[in-house]
Amino acid sequence: MQNTCKCCKNKIYLDKDTSANGYIISGQCDSCGAVINYEEDIFGNTIKDFSKCPSIDSVEVALDSDVPDYMEGIIRIGSITKFFDNGKSVESDELTTNEEFHSEKELIDFVAKKLKISSSIVSFI
Structure with a gap:
């Protein structure tokens, strides 16, 4: 199924x-x-x-490069890749929305909260 x-x-x-x-x-x-x-x-x-999910070791965030000029100072998530403790990685679009952030810290905190992980394992590529 x-x-x-x-x-x-x-x-x-x-x-x-x-x-x-x-x-x-x-x-x-x-x-x-x-x-x-x-x-x-x-x-x-x-x-x-009895399901077991692998633990997330790190998350890489790529910023959206299509932010219009009139939105200067706004950053958005372009893509997210999750890296697991078993060596696998998954590109995820669950947080790739038009959500707007005013700082990288604000974006990192958002990602960490949504994925229920520490902000220290979130980085930008």
Whole structure:
């Protein structure tokens, strides 16, 4: 069955097998390496979740180069790449919006808060 990775939000294919309580859903994300393994009842409610997301080691942010001249002093996120503790990396567009920031610190704090990581592991490329 096709699903969305709980860790990197990319599309993944998971196996779905029947169990005494409903279904066992399992698989591994090729993008981030997350191990997905959970049990749900016949109504689709999660009973137990043993999934393990890799930890984010660092995040690189590229700034948007298409900011109009009249918006001088405004910076925006162009792209974000997450690097995981298992050696894999994923380019993520979950934070690539037209959100406007007035300083690099403000942008870094925003990214850190949204990804629930320390701002010390966020850098610019």
